[in-house]
Amino acid sequence: MNCLRVGTGPTLVLVHGFLSGLTYWEKQFELFSTRFDVVAFDLPGYGGKAHEVGLDSVEGFADFVLAKLDALGIDCFHLIGHSMGGMxxxxxAIxxxxxxxGLVLYATGPMGALPGRFEPIKESIRRAETEGTAQVASDTVKTWFSDGDxxxxxxxxxxxxxxxxxQTYINGLKAMDxxxxxxxxxxxxxxxxxxWPDSDRSYMWEQEETLWRNIGDTNLAVIPQAAHNAHLEKSPIFNLLVLDFLTSEKVKARRLAITG
Structure with missing residues (x-):
């Protein structure tokens, strides 16, 4: 199953990140579907589509998302993106x-080279090319949780x-870089x-501040004592923040302005 659609209401699209898949949202589906028409799918090269070679550009992934939504007949939507999915x-959104x-940019940033990441992207690419992905993937995923493995x-x-x-691993890193x-x-x-989870080791505060200060109509929320995958390790807080934002009067007004 490469696409999940559940619930009723305004459409909410969930875009997963690097090395992930639609099942990464399992702690959000039940609650979010009580308020929204929730749509999630595996990006090419990931999850149930891992047999495909992943794309090597963020723009290409964005075109894939928009084509998928067009095929589903979805015009206006809310959007959550995590990590690479936030890019x-x-x-x-551009x-x-x-x-x-409504747009939720979660544990992500506008600088694809990921300044301050636990290891430079080019070093992860070098390791993948010379050693394969087993160890470098493990080293990466450990940093996504406060308690590691x-x-x-x-x-x-x-x-x-x-x-x-x-190849998908390398392409994903090159897409971001x-x-x-x-x-x-x-x-x-x-x-x-x-x-932003305040213990994120992939996206530092510089990234979040740049988003916050340069997108026109923006709010900021910080989840304390949480790492990159706060939606899993602190799901009640994450879910509450997202629902409170997406059901706010300003977001409702924006949706009504789009839909007429």
Whole structure:
């Protein structure tokens, strides 16, 4: 199953990140579907589509998302993007500015080279090319949880990461490394929430502050004592923040302005 659609209400699209898949949202589906028409799908090369070779550009992933939504007949939507998925979500919100009502940019940033990451992207690419992905993927996924490989969700995260081919792994890193939205953030029209776990080792505060200060209509929320996958390790807090934002009067007004 490469696409899940559940619930009723305004459409909410969930875009997963690097080495992940739609099942990464399992702690959000039940609650979010009580308020929204929730849509999630595996990106090419990941999850149930790991047999495909992943794309090597954020723009290409954004085009994939928009084509998928067009095929589903979805015009106006809310959008959440996590990590690399947050980069894709920014690109979607720029390409289709008049279709995105509420935007949640979670544990992500506008600088694809990921300054301050636990290890430079080019070093991860070098390791993947010379050693394969087993160890470098494990080193990466460990940083996504406060308790590393002792977190109960680590093993499912590794199961998804281990599906990803070496070429998809390299392509994903190259897609991020060659991308930036810093000079285009003002083109995002959606009401936006920047959501940052304060112990994230992939996206430092510089990234979040740049989003917060350069997108026109933006709020900021910080989840304390949480790492990159806060939606898993602190799901009640994450879910409450997202629902509170997406059901706010300003986001409702933005959606009504789009839909007429």
């Amino acid at each position: 894709i979500a920014q690109e979607v 390409k289709a500015a008049d279709r995105v009502a 002792e977190d109960p969700d680590y093993f499912e995260g590794m199961e998804l990461a281990n599906r990803v081919s070496t 060659g991308w930036s939205s810093v000079d285009r953030l003002s083109q995002i029209k959606a009401k936006t929430l920047v959501l």
